Amino acid sequence: MKLLSSPASPYARKVRLTARIKGLADRIEETTTDTNTPGNADLMRVNPLSKIPALITDDGLMVYDSAVICEYLDDQAPAPVLFPTDPAKRWPVLVQSALGDGILDAAILLVYEKRFRPEDKWVPAWMERQQAKIDGAIAHLEAAPPAFDGQPDYGTLTIACALGYLDFRHAGTWRANAPKMVAWLDKFAAAVPGFGETAPPPA
C-alpha cells in the first residue's frame, strides 16, 4: 500500500498510528506530499480534493479521508479491533472520533488563518469561534475522560492525535485546565508505542 502523507499532518498521524497498532506499517510505503502548493497532480490523481492522507491499496483502490483509511486498515488485520461492530461499543467510539476530528478541524483552521493570510486579514471573531470549539471539547473530555484500559480504539487514538496536535501547533495551552486529560494522554502514550513513533518533528 502507498500512503500520501506528511510528518506534520494530524490526520495522517491517525492513519500512521492505526497502521502501527494493527501491525501493518511494514506493508505501507509513506510518501511525503505537499498540499500547500496548488495543483499537485500526483495527489489529485489519488484524491481530487488535494488532501492528505490518501491511500492507494494493493488492489489500486484510492481511499480517503483519514476515517475511511483507518477503518480500511482495521479490516486488513484481525486484532486489535479499532472499530467495534457491537452497536453498544461502536457508536460511542465513532462519536469520540468525531469529537477528536472536530478538535483537529478547528485547530487546523486556526493554523491556516496564519498560514494563508497576511496578519491584516486575520479575523479575531473567527479565531475565537474555532478556539471555543476546542475549549468546549476539552472541557467535555476533562469532565469525563474516555475509558482507556491500555487497549486503543479508533475513538481514543483520534483523541490522542488531537491532543498531540494541540501540543504541536498550539503550545499545549489545553493542558492548563485539563489535568485529568494530561494524565490520560500520558497513560495512552505509555501504552501505545506507535503514538510516540508518529510524533510530529520539532516545529
Next chain:
Amino acid sequence: MKLLSSPASPYARKVRLTARIKGLADRIEETTTDTNTPGNADLMRVNPLSKIPALITDDGLMVYDSAVICEYLDDQAPAPVLFPTDPAKRWPVLVQSALGDGILDAAILLVYEKRFRPEDKWVPAWMERQQAKIDGAIAHLEAAPPAFDGQPDYGTLTIACALGYLDFRHAGTWRANAPKMVAWLDKFAAAVPGFGETAPPPA
C-alpha cells in the same frame, strides 16, 4: 429521537434524507438550531463542538457528526442498506461519501469567508484554494459518474446533497462543465423522493 438541525445545513440534509430513505422520519423530532451565535448551551450539551447536525437517541446517547448519525440511523431499520458491510462495496461507498463531504467542507468555507468576514478581509488565494477542491471533485465525478441504479446508498446520497448545496449557495456554477452529473442528479432526485423533501428553503 431528537435532531438538532437546520433547514439550510447540507450536513443536516444528509441526516434528514437518510431518515426519510430508512422510513425513520416519523421517529425523529427536528429542532432548528442556531450555530452562528456563540455559546449556544443547549447545542453544546449535545455536541461540545457546537455543530449541527447532532442527534439525541431514544437511549439518551449524543451522536455526531453527520457521518456517524447516518450510520447510526442506517442501523435502526433493516432496509435499504446505506452502509454496506461487504468490503467490495463498503470502501467505494465510504470514499464516495468522503468526496461529497470534501465538496461540502470547501463550499462551506467559501460561504463562511463572506459570512464571518468583512469584504476587506477576504483572501482570494484562500477562496481559490477551496474552489479548486470543488472543481477537482466535480471533474472527477464527471469523468466517471457514480453507479446509481435507483437505490441510494450513503455515498450517492452524500454526493447528491453536496451538489444540492452547490446549487443552493454557489449558484449551480458546477453544472456548466458537468452535464453527466447534471443528468445523474436529476435521476437521483426522481428516484429518491426524500431528496426533494429535504431541499433547503429558497435563499
